[in-house]
Amino acid sequence: MISVAKGFLFSGISAGIKKNKKDLGLIFSQYPAVIAGVTTRNKIYAAPVKYCRKIIANGKAQAILVNSGNANAFTGEKGYNDCLEVADALSGVLAVPGDYVAYTSTGVIGVPLPKDTIKKALSNLKSHLCEDPHDFAEAILTTDLRTKIMSKTIAVDEKQVSFTGISKGSGMIEPNMATMLGFICMDIRITAAALQNILTGIVDDTFNMISVDGDTSTNDMVLAIANGASEVDYEALSEQSKLNFSHTLRELCTYLAKEIVRDGEGVTKVMEITVSGAATKRDARVIIKSIINSPLIKTAIYGADPNWGRFMMAVGKTCIEGISSETISLSMGTFAIVEKGVINNFSREELKKYLQQKEITINISLGLGEESATGWGCDLTEDYIKINTAYN
Amino acid sequence: MISVAKGFLFSGISAGIKKNKKDLGLIFSQYPAVIAGVTTRNKIYAAPVKYCRKIIANGKAQAILVNSGNANAFTGEKGYNDCLEVADALSGVLAVPGDYVAYTSTGVIGVPLPKDTIKKALSNLKSHLCEDPHDFAEAILTTDLRTKIMSKTIAVDEKQVSFTGISKGSGMIEPNMATMLGFICMDIRITAAALQNILTGIVDDTFNMISVDGDTSTNDMVLAIANGASEVDYEALSEQSKLNFSHTLRELCTYLAKEIVRDGEGVTKVMEITVSGAATKRDARVIIKSIINSPLIKTAIYGADPNWGRFMMAVGKTCIEGISSETISLSMGTFAIVEKGVINNFSREELKKYLQQKEITINISLGLGEESATGWGCDLTEDYIKINTAYN
Numbered sequence: 026m027i028s029v030a031k032g033f034l035f036s037g038i039s040a041g042i043k044k045n046k047k048d049l050g051l052i053f054s055q056y057p058a059v060i061a062g063v064t065t066r067n068k069i070y071a072a073p074v075k076y077c078r079k080i081i082a083n084g085k086a087q088a089i090l091v092n093s094g095n096a097n098a099f100t101g102e103k104g105y106n107d108c109l110e111v112a113d114a115l116s117g118v119l120a121v122p123g124d125y126v127a128y129t130s131t132g133v134i135g136v137p138l139p140k141d142t143i144k145k146a147l148s149n150l151k152s153h154l155c156e157d158p159h160d161f162a163e164a165i166l167t168t169d170l171r172t173k174i175m176s177k178t179i180a181v182d183e184k185q186v187s188f189t190g191i192s193k194g195s196g197m198i199e200p201n202m203a204t205m206l207g208f209i210c211m212d213i214r215i216t217a218a219a220l221q222n223i224l225t226g227i228v229d230d231t232f233n234m235i236s237v238d239g240d241t242s243t244n245d246m247v248l249a250i251a252n253g254a255s256e257v258d259y260e261a262l263s264e265q266s267k268l269n270f271s272h273t274l275r276e277l278c279t280y281l282a283k284e285i286v287r288d289g290e291g292v293t294k295v296m297e298i299t300v301s302g303a304a305t306k307r308d309a310r311v312i313i314k315s316i317i318n319s320p321l322i323k324t325a326i327y328g329a330d331p332n333w334g335r336f337m338m339a340v341g342k343t344c345i346e347g348i349s350s351e352t353i354s355l356s357m358g359t360f361a362i363v364e365k366g367v368i369n370n371f372s373r374e375e376l377k378k379y380l381q382q383k384e385i386t387i388n389i390s391l392g393l394g395e396e397s398a399t400g401w402g403c404d405l406t407e408d409y410i411k412i413n414t415a416y417n
Numbered sequence: 418m419i420s421v422a423k424g425f426l427f428s429g430i431s432a433g434i435k436k437n438k439k440d441l442g443l444i445f446s447q448y449p450a451v452i453a454g455v456t457t458r459n460k461i462y463a464a465p466v467k468y469c470r471k472i473i474a475n476g477k478a479q480a481i482l483v484n485s486g487n488a489n490a491f492t493g494e495k496g497y498n499d500c501l502e503v504a505d506a507l508s509g510v511l512a513v514p515g516d517y518v519a520y521t522s523t524g525v526i527g528v529p530l531p532k533d534t535i536k537k538a539l540s541n542l543k544s545h546l547c548e549d550p551h552d553f554a555e556a557i558l559t560t561d562l563r564t565k566i567m568s569k570t571i572a573v574d575e576k577q578v579s580f581t582g583i584s585k586g587s588g589m590i591e592p593n594m595a596t597m598l599g600f601i602c603m604d605i606r607i608t609a610a611a612l613q614n615i616l617t618g619i620v621d622d623t624f625n626m627i628s629v630d631g632d633t634s635t636n637d638m639v640l641a642i643a644n645g646a647s648e649v650d651y652e653a654l655s656e657q658s659k660l661n662f663s664h665t666l667r668e669l670c671t672y673l674a675k676e677i678v679r680d681g682e683g684v685t686k687v688m689e690i691t692v693s694g695a696a697t698k699r700d701a702r703v704i705i706k707s708i709i710n711s712p713l714i715k716t717a718i719y720g721a722d723p724n725w726g727r728f729m730m731a732v733g734k735t736c737i738e739g740i741s742s743e744t745i746s747l748s749m750g751t752f753a754i755v756e757k758g759v760i761n762n763f764s765r766e767e768l769k770k771y772l773q774q775k776e777i778t779i780n781i782s783l784g785l786g787e788e789s790a791t792g793w794g795c796d797l798t799e800d801y802i803k804i805n806t807a808y809n
Contacts (some may be wrong), residue, residue, distance in 0.1 A: 068740035069733025099729050099742055101758060133773040134726025135760060197713055197730065238712040239631075240727075241734035318795075320712075321589055321805055328806025334526025335632075337491050338589065341461025342633035348460040350491055366493060368527060405712075407799040412714055414720025 029176050030187040031212040032056050032254030034154040037164030040146035042094035042132075042139055042401065049143060050164035051150050052089040052208060053119065058252035060086035060127060061221035063228045065245035066201040071098030072105040072138075073130045076112065077246060080127045084217025086250055087125040089208060090115055091165045095191075097130040097138045107140040111147075118147045129246050131167055131193065131206055162191045165206060168412055169195040173284040179273050181266040184257045186213045188273060194283040196290040198237035200245050201320065205282055207232060207247035214253030219260070223271055224249050231278035234310065234400035237289035238409070239318040260284060264273040270390055286401045291408030295384050301397035302354075302390035308345050309398035312389070315339045317402025324352075327404035329380035331373050333362050340389060352392030357385065365392060420492050421568050421581040423604040424448050426546040429556030432538035434486035434524075434531055441535060442556035443542050444481040444600060445511065450644035452478035452519060453613035455620045457637035458593040464497040464530075465522045468504065469638060472519045476609025478642055479517040481600060482507050483557045489522040489530045490635040499532040503539075510539045521638050523559055523585065525597055544716030554583045557598055560804055561587040565676040571665050573658040576607045576649045580665060584673040585649030588682040588805060590629035591710065592637050599624060599639035599673055601678075605662065606645030611652075615663055616641050623670035626702065626792035629681035630801070631710040639670075678793045683800030686718055687776050693789035694746075694782035700737050701790035704781070707731045709794025719796035721772035723765050732781060744784030749777065757784060 029035075032055045040049040062081040064074045080086055083368070090112065097104045108128055116123040153160065162172035178187040194205030209224075228247055259270065286295050298316050303309035316322055319339040325332045336355055341348060351366040358379045360371050379385070421427075425445045432441040454473040456466045472478055482504065489496045500520055508515040522530070545552065554564035570579040586597030601616075620639055651662065678687050690708050695701035709712055711731040717724045728747055733740060743758040750771045752763050771777070 066736050067730065067733040068736055069729045069742055069745075096726070099726055099744065099760075099762075132499075132728060133724070136726075197727075199734075201734065201736070213464065220442060240711050240730060243726075243730050243733060246632050258451060283586065291618055319632050320801070321632050324802055324805035327802065330807055332525070334488070334528075334635075335589075337461045337526060338635050341459040341635060342457050342591075342593065344460055344593070350461055350493065352462075363491075368491075407802050409712070410716055410797060410799050410802065413716035415722055 028178060028187065029156055029189040030210040033189065033210045035158040035161035036150050036153040036260055037160030038127060038146060038150050038153055041142050042092055047160060047164035048092055048094045049146055049150055050091040050161040052161060052210060054055040054087045054250060054252040057085065057087055058250050059084055059215060059217040059220060060248060060250045061217055062246060062248040065128060065224055065242060067241050069099060069243050071096050071107045071130060072100055073097055073128050074244060074246060075105060077127050077129060080124065085125055086127050087121040088115060088119055089127040089248060091129050091206065091249065092143060093165050093291045094132040094166050095130060095136055095138055096132045096134050096244050100137055104138060111140050112145050114144045115147050118151050127248055129206055131165065131244050134243060135328055144374060149288040152358045158189060158191055158255045162339050165193045167195065168290055169193055169288050171288055173281055175277050175280045177273055177277060179269060181257055181269055181290045182262055184255060186255050186257050186270065188277050190277040190281050192285055194285040194297055195288055196238060197240045197242045198235065198285060198289060199239045199241050200232045200235065201241045205242055205245055208250040209277065211249065211251040212255035213251050213257050213259050215251045215259035220249055220251055223274060225277050227275045231275065231282045234313065234398065235282045235286050236314060236317045236402050237286060238282060247339065261279045283401055286403050289403045290412045291406040292403040294404045296387055296402045297399065298387045298402065299397060299399045300389045302392045302394060303396040304394035306396045306398055309396055311343050311345065312340055312359060312398035313398055315343045317400055320405055323405035326380065326385060327406050329377050331376040331380060346394045348391060354390040356388045420570060420579065421548055421550060422579040422602040424644045425581065425602045426548060427550040427553035428542050428545040429552030430538060430542050430545055433534050434484055435649040439539055439552060439556035440484055440486045441542055442483040442553040443546065444553060444602060445546055446642060446644040448644045449477065449479050449659050450642050451476055451607060451609040451612060452640060452642045453609055453616045454638060454640040455617055457634060459633050459635050461491060461635050463488050463522060463636045464492055464500045465489055465520050466636060466638060467497060468500045469519050469521060475516055478519050479513040479516055480507060480511055481519040481642065482642060483521050483598065484535060485557050485559050486527050486530055487522060487524040487530055488636050490526040492529055494554045496530060503532050503535050505586055506536045507539050509545050519640055521598055523557065523636050526635060550581060550583055557585045559587065560682055561585055561680050565673055567669050567672045569665055569669060571661060571797055572663060573649055573654055576647060578647050578649050578662065580669050582673050584677055584768045586677040587680055588630060589630045589632040589634045590627065590677060590681060591633050592624045592627065593633045594673040597634055597637055597677065601641040601669065603641065603643040604647035605643050605649050605651055607643045607651035612641055612643055615666060616668055616758045619667045619670050623667065623674040626705065627674045628680050628706060628709045628794050629678060649737065675793050678795050681795045682804045683798040684795040685798055686796045688718060688779055689778045689791065690794065691789060691791045692781045692787060695785045695788040696739060696786035701788055703735050704732055705792035707735045709792055715797035718772065718777060719798050722770050723768040723772060725731060739785045740783060746782040748780045754766055
């Protein structure tokens with residue numbers, strides 16, 4: 026078992042929402058904790074998003090309930106009331122205040138939540154609480170093929186702080202202010218406001234810089250919960266230790282975000298794209314998204330086809346002012362293909378071999394400024410089609 | 418043979434750019450004509466786009482040369498000079514002024530144009546000129562499976578005006594101010610400025626409202642050429658006849674645009690999406706694009722999966738202000754699925770049957786205003802992947 030953040034217990038069971046699969050998960054903090062979070066910007070957002078926004082605004086939590094198999098999205102007022110009712114029932118079972126329970130859902134849209142099925146399973150869910158997050162990580166999956174967990178402990182000012190992050194997501198992935206679902210447990214003592222501030226910036230560079238299929242879920246959410254069990258106080262840390270804390274949180278989020286791409290529906294290859302020399306960071310991000318969402322690039326990468334002209338197409342189609350054939354540079358791995366607009370001699374056969382790797386690095390410099398960004402995408406394969414033609 | 422616009426001749430031959438396929442096409446007007454056009458907004462645009470923008474600005478033309486198999490894109494100054502050289506050679510062969518020759522290209526990006534091969538073939542191309550546009554329509558294809566031609570004659574003020582439109586396009590299709598390649602020949606007499614004005618508006622509603630894969634070509638172009646051979650003068654027409662003219666041109670462009678979608682790479686089904694009740698026409702268009710570019714919707718349509726929640730996701734992910742679960746309505750064919758946020762009872766089995774049709778109609782009302790738009794998209798299939806994993 027991996028070493029997890031202190032004072033947290035996890036559980037995951039099969040409640041009967043899905044057939045013969047774990048579908049209900051719980052994170053429980055043994056101490057009242059602070060919570061921060063980032064939720065989808067999709068205007069058609071699910072009931073649990075509406076509900077969790079209130080929990081996040083309040084900044085306090087002790088439990089996070091998650092069900093898979095049903096998104097409780099586009100279910101109207103009834104869906105919201107169902108969400109409230111289940112959360113309220115769980116607060117009774119756990120003997121924690123009603124507004125200390127966060128509740129997120131993932132699965133099919135537009136189908137009423139089987140609330141009675143879920144409520145009946147809550148005692149069983151509680152009785153399975155343990156220090157191992159694996160069952161929880163399994164219970165929150167949908168089309169994911171594997172669990173996504175990372176724990177990390179760092180030394181700060183002669184004490185130890187631990188982090189445990191768990192995510193899910195495989196399709197409907199182009200997060201816009203959060204990924205499908207991500208949960209980060211920390212045993213540091215920190216205010217909800219400070220945690221929110223750190224989390225938002227990191228999510229923008231990590232979960233928000235991945236895409237599997239360019240689709241933004243109605244249920245995207247990242248929640249970070251910190252319970253103070255390490256007895257390390259963030260405010261009392263040295264500047265260096267604060268940086269160390271943020272750096273570790275960033276590392277954890279990067280890992281979990283990349284894991285979502287690696288386990289994307291039908292994915293066989295991951296691309297890491299860095300765009301530099303941009304006039305603004307926003308421009309660099311827009312170009313990365315244009316590249317990782319291009320079906321023609323995704324299929325070329327799948328086929329290890331050295332059709333690099335498609336990258337030029339995807340950069341140019343953003344219509345960003347100043348982009349020009351004459352200042353752009355492109356490299357893949359160690360292959361410098363284009364330098365300031367001039368095509369180099371390179372071996373197409375060698376490049377094809379490189380493109381057969383599972384992880385491919387692409388660097389593009391625009392020659393327009395000093396800003397840069399990095400993002401992660403994947404290939405598009407027949408399996409993506411198969412998985413999504415008959416989800417139900 | 419179909420009846421074509423008067424005074425136009427067409428030719429299409431195999432010049433040797435592609436193996437054993439027609440790859441060089443010519444439209445020749447027997448009279449000096451006016452030309453209007455709309456070109457890609459992609460910032461990485463091909464040499465022929467740069468060249469044709471000058472021809473369009475000049476407004477005069479008598480020949481349109483097209484090669485397939487090579488886009489002459491990202492080929493630098495040499496690519497532009499190659500384009501000039503070929504156009505100049507053709508002006509000699511046809512004995513027309515050098516600046517009366519439009520030249521467009523389509524095919525792989527970043528490979529030098531085989532200009533000598535093309536120049537050698539020009540006499541042969543001229544000698545094949547005839548009234549039948551079929552060889553031309555075939556010579557401009559890339560991954561298209563079939564030619565796309567429409568001719569139409571209308572009576573205006575007791576005379577006749579004819580139109581012949583030809584298009585190509587199958588992948589890298591989300592035109593931004595034009596489709597892949599479209600050519601419209603007319604025998605009306607009209608000024609280049611009036612023609613440009615009419616064409617731009619129509620292209621926005623037709624070629625710019627389709628998508629196969631959300632990718633915008635470096636070579637997108639629609640050219641309209643009018644030679645006056647009908648002896649009908651646009652300026653002298655009644656208002657009603659002017660409207661009739663525009664209406665016919667719109668009908669022709671709609672047909673050619675839809676033909677591109679129908680023949681899209683791997684396509685088995687076409688969706689026609691109308692978004693109404695929008696605050697602005699732009700909003701309606703953005704939502705249509707979000708829908709027709711969503712891989713999850715495209716795969717659901719392919720699998721005839723009645724997973725309508727994905728449409729709600731795609732509407733909401735545009736983040737357009739005011740969109741709400743409570744005012745939105747959705748219907749597919751005759752199935753009223755959601756009305757002002759309330760889910761209707763409908764038979765999933767019957768809806769599944771409807772989704773097995775080849776042409777599917779989807780209507781979405783936002784309940785936010787009076788504006789609307791229509792667009793056309795397609796499904797995403799294993800064949801799209803196969804076609805694009807090894808284009809070369």
